[in-house]
Amino acid sequence: MRSIIALLTALCALAAPPAVRREGPFFRISGGSNETEVAVYVGEGDVPPVMGTFTKDGADLLFHPRYELEKTAASRVVVQGREFRFPAEMEALPRTTIVEKVYPSGPEIPANQLKFYIHFSAPMHPGEAWENLKLLDHKGKVVELAFIEIDQELWDREARRLTVLFDPGRIKRGVLPREEVGAALEPGATYTLVAQSNWRDARRVPIRADFRHTFKVVPEDRTPIDPNKWRITSPASGTREALVIDFGEPLDAALALRLITIPTTPGEAHLANAERQWRYTPAKPWPATRQTIQIDTSLEDLAGNKVGRPFDVDTFDRVTVRTNRGQVTLSFQPR
Amino acid sequence: MKNLGLNKWIACAALITGAAFAAPGAGMVAKKLELGAAGPLAFGPPGILFVGDSASASLVAIDTGDRAANKGAGTIELKGINTKMAAALGTTPDQISIQDLAVNPVSHNIYFSVSRGKTPVILKLDVAGKLTEVALDNIAHARVSLPDAPADVKDSRGNSKRMETITDLGFADGRVFIAGLSNEEFSSSLRSIPYPFQAAAKGASIEIFHGAHGRFETNAPVRTFTTYTVANKPHLLAAYTCTPLVTIPLSELQPGNKVKGKTIAELGNRNRPLDMIVYKKDGKDYILMANSSRGVMKLAANNLEKYDAITAPVADKQGVPYETLADLKGVQQLDAYDSKSAVMLMSDAGSMDLRTVTLP
Structure with missing residues (x-):
C-alpha cells in the first residue's frame, strides 16, 4: 500500500504543471523539467536564449544567467512550450548626468x-x-x-x-x-x-x-610656447601661499596640470583665468631655498604648439636630430 | 584591420614549413583573462586571436583552439545581430556596442569584441549560425604591455585621465602592428610587437612622416591599415584621416626608426576610412575600403609601386584611381570572409546587420 502511495505521489509530481519563480539573479523552475525543456529570453522576436548555466536544487532546476539580466528589461521563461513572463524590475532611471x-x-x-x-x-x-x-x-x-x-x-x-x-x-x-x-x-x-x-x-x-x-x-596661433615669457609671482617662504604663473595665453588644460611640476615641493595645481594661469599650493610651507619648476616640452597650447616648436613646422629634414621629449626648467626664489 | 589573405598565407606557409612560428599557443598559460576593454581584433597564426585592450594599455593573444578547417557558411544574412547579441547576454540592444569583428581564416567562424555595458565580452558566431561566448575564465592567453605606453602619471591632484586608445591592429610577418591615439598630447603612434611575445622584447615605436602635405610633419592618426605586397616586399598600407593612403615597407618598421611613408593616393575630401581589406579577383589585386560618408571604395591595387609619391598638395583626388560602390551603405566593419566574399557589419536605422557580400 505504502509503495502505491509513493508511486502515486511521484506520478502527481511528474504531472504537476511547471512553475517558474524569479529568485534574485536566477530563475527557479519546478515541476520536474530538464534543461533541454527550458529557455530564458530577454527581448521579443527571433532572438537566441539568454546564455547561462543550470543547476539542480532538489527536484527544481535553477537557471543562472551568464550576466545579471538588465533590470529595465522584461524577461520570459519558456518551459515545455509554456511561457512565463516577468516584468522589468526597474523603471527608467532619472536623468541626472550633466x-x-x-x-x-x-x-x-x-x-x-x-x-x-x-x-x-x-x-x-x-x-x-x-x-x-x-x-x-x-x-x-x-x-x-x-x-x-x-x-x-x-x-x-x-x-x-x-x-x-x-x-x-x-x-x-x-x-x-x-x-x-x-x-x-x-x-x-x-x-x-x-x-x-x-x-x-x-x-x-x-x-x-x-x-x-x-x-x-x-586669429591662428603658430607661436611656440616660451616659458621664459611666463610671469612668476613668488610666494612667501614659510607660508602655503600659492605660486602663480601667468602664461600670457591659455594652455591645454590636461597637459598644463600634468606636465608642469615642482618635484622637490609636492603640492596641488589648479588652473585659473581660463587656463591662462597656473596656481600651485604646496602641501607644506615653502622652504627658503630656490625652487625649480620642471616643464615637459610636450606641453601644448590650445593650437598644439609645444615648448620651442610650433604645431606644423616642417621637421622632416631634421628628423634625425629632433628629440621627442625633454624638460626645460624655470626657477624662483620664495620671498 | 583584420587578418588578410597575405597574412593568412604567410602564416600557413610558415606553419607548414615549421619555420617562423612556434606552435600556436606556445608559451601561453591557461588562466582567467581579465580584459579592461575589448577593442580591435585580428587573427594571427592559426587559432590565435589578438585583442587590443586600451584600458590596460596592452595587447592580448588568446588561443581560441579554433583550428579546424571549414569552408565557411557560404552566404550570411543576419539582420539585427546586435539585438540577438543583446538577448543572449540578457540585456537590451542599447546596452551593447560591437567594437570589431574578425574572421578566423581557417575555420571561418566570426569573432566579435562587444561591450555589454562596461563589461568586455568576446563572442563567436560559428558557421552553423550559433552565437556563443568565448569563455575567458580559464583560457590559454598571453599579454604584453604596449611599449612606451603612456605611463599612468597622475597630476598633482591625483587624477590620471591620460590614455592611449588602440585604433587598429594587424598581424603580418611575425609581428603585430598596433595603431594608437593619445587622448591628451596630439600624437598618434604605430607600434610593432613580435609574436610569440617575449618577456624582455621591447616592441618598436615608429614615427611616420608623410611626404605630402607640403612636407609638414604630421601626427595625424592612422585610421586603419592593412598589409600588402608591393614590388614583392610586404608593406603596410595605411589610411590616414586627412585623406592620404600611404605605403611603408614592413622591413623599415623597426624599433626607434623614423620612417617616411610614401603617399600613393589622395582620396579627396570627405574621405573617412573606417576599415579596409586587400583581395584578389580574376588575377588582379584590389583594396576595399569602408568609408563613413562615401559607402565602400574599391581601388585597383596592382603595381602600387608604379605610382609616384605625392609630394605636393593636390587640388582633389590624385594617385591610385578608385570607384565608389554606393549601394553598400552604413558599413561599420569589414573583413575578408573567403576567397569570394567579404563579411560586413552594416548599420541600418539602429539595426546592425551582418552580411556577406561578393567581392566586387
Whole structure:
C-alpha cells in the first residue's frame, strides 16, 4: 500500500504543471523539467536564449544567467512550450548626468584650435559622441567634418572626459580638406559647441539637458610656447601661499596640470583665468631655498604648439636630430 | 584591420614549413583573462586571436583552439545581430556596442569584441549560425604591455585621465602592428610587437612622416591599415584621416626608426576610412575600403609601386584611381570572409546587420 502511495505521489509530481519563480539573479523552475525543456529570453522576436548555466536544487532546476539580466528589461521563461513572463524590475532611471565643464573654458579660441575636453558629472556610454556632439556656426548651421570621428572615441578610463580632436585636415596648412572646404573655424566668427540631450550616460540614461558652449574665434596661433615669457609671482617662504604663473595665453588644460611640476615641493595645481594661469599650493610651507619648476616640452597650447616648436613646422629634414621629449626648467626664489 | 589573405598565407606557409612560428599557443598559460576593454581584433597564426585592450594599455593573444578547417557558411544574412547579441547576454540592444569583428581564416567562424555595458565580452558566431561566448575564465592567453605606453602619471591632484586608445591592429610577418591615439598630447603612434611575445622584447615605436602635405610633419592618426605586397616586399598600407593612403615597407618598421611613408593616393575630401581589406579577383589585386560618408571604395591595387609619391598638395583626388560602390551603405566593419566574399557589419536605422557580400 505504502509503495502505491509513493508511486502515486511521484506520478502527481511528474504531472504537476511547471512553475517558474524569479529568485534574485536566477530563475527557479519546478515541476520536474530538464534543461533541454527550458529557455530564458530577454527581448521579443527571433532572438537566441539568454546564455547561462543550470543547476539542480532538489527536484527544481535553477537557471543562472551568464550576466545579471538588465533590470529595465522584461524577461520570459519558456518551459515545455509554456511561457512565463516577468516584468522589468526597474523603471527608467532619472536623468541626472550633466556636462560639468568644457576646456578650453575661455570665450575665445584660436582658429587652429586643436581639441576640446568635455567633462561629464558621471561615466558616459562610449559610442554616441558623434551623433550628439555638434559644432554650429553663428547661424546655427552644423559645421561639417569639424572633428576626427574616431569610432572608439577618446575617453578617459572612467568615461567621464571625452577628448575631441578637430580634424587635422581642417587645421594644418597645405592639406587637402582645408584647401577644399576651408578651415573649420574662421577668425572673427562665433561658434557654439553643443552636447545634445540624447547623449546617454553609462546607465543608458540621457543627460539632463542640451549643453551649449559659445566662443569667438581669434586669429591662428603658430607661436611656440616660451616659458621664459611666463610671469612668476613668488610666494612667501614659510607660508602655503600659492605660486602663480601667468602664461600670457591659455594652455591645454590636461597637459598644463600634468606636465608642469615642482618635484622637490609636492603640492596641488589648479588652473585659473581660463587656463591662462597656473596656481600651485604646496602641501607644506615653502622652504627658503630656490625652487625649480620642471616643464615637459610636450606641453601644448590650445593650437598644439609645444615648448620651442610650433604645431606644423616642417621637421622632416631634421628628423634625425629632433628629440621627442625633454624638460626645460624655470626657477624662483620664495620671498 | 583584420587578418588578410597575405597574412593568412604567410602564416600557413610558415606553419607548414615549421619555420617562423612556434606552435600556436606556445608559451601561453591557461588562466582567467581579465580584459579592461575589448577593442580591435585580428587573427594571427592559426587559432590565435589578438585583442587590443586600451584600458590596460596592452595587447592580448588568446588561443581560441579554433583550428579546424571549414569552408565557411557560404552566404550570411543576419539582420539585427546586435539585438540577438543583446538577448543572449540578457540585456537590451542599447546596452551593447560591437567594437570589431574578425574572421578566423581557417575555420571561418566570426569573432566579435562587444561591450555589454562596461563589461568586455568576446563572442563567436560559428558557421552553423550559433552565437556563443568565448569563455575567458580559464583560457590559454598571453599579454604584453604596449611599449612606451603612456605611463599612468597622475597630476598633482591625483587624477590620471591620460590614455592611449588602440585604433587598429594587424598581424603580418611575425609581428603585430598596433595603431594608437593619445587622448591628451596630439600624437598618434604605430607600434610593432613580435609574436610569440617575449618577456624582455621591447616592441618598436615608429614615427611616420608623410611626404605630402607640403612636407609638414604630421601626427595625424592612422585610421586603419592593412598589409600588402608591393614590388614583392610586404608593406603596410595605411589610411590616414586627412585623406592620404600611404605605403611603408614592413622591413623599415623597426624599433626607434623614423620612417617616411610614401603617399600613393589622395582620396579627396570627405574621405573617412573606417576599415579596409586587400583581395584578389580574376588575377588582379584590389583594396576595399569602408568609408563613413562615401559607402565602400574599391581601388585597383596592382603595381602600387608604379605610382609616384605625392609630394605636393593636390587640388582633389590624385594617385591610385578608385570607384565608389554606393549601394553598400552604413558599413561599420569589414573583413575578408573567403576567397569570394567579404563579411560586413552594416548599420541600418539602429539595426546592425551582418552580411556577406561578393567581392566586387
